[in-house]
Amino acid sequence: MGAFETPCTGKGIGVAVLDSGIDPAHPPFSGVQLTKRNFTTKGDDDQNGHENHCAGTI
Structure with a gap:
């Protein structure tokens, strides 16, 4: 995609x-x-690794 350039x-x-x-x-x-x-009523931190993946991609 050219992101590094x-x-x-x-x-x-x-x-x-x-x-x-x-x-x-x-x-x-x-x-x-x-x-x-x-x-939500759940904790703030990543519970299953999906969220870090999404945020890390951004």
Whole structure:
């Protein structure tokens, strides 16, 4: 897709991920500002690995 060749960095861009949680201690999120909101009765953190995959892709 050319993502590694683009001069665009994404700096200053905000993204929302609506999913069932995230593990903020996961290495790819080191140094990333995460603001979490829980709209469920379950915990905030990733329960099955799916959420980290989705957020990591973004």
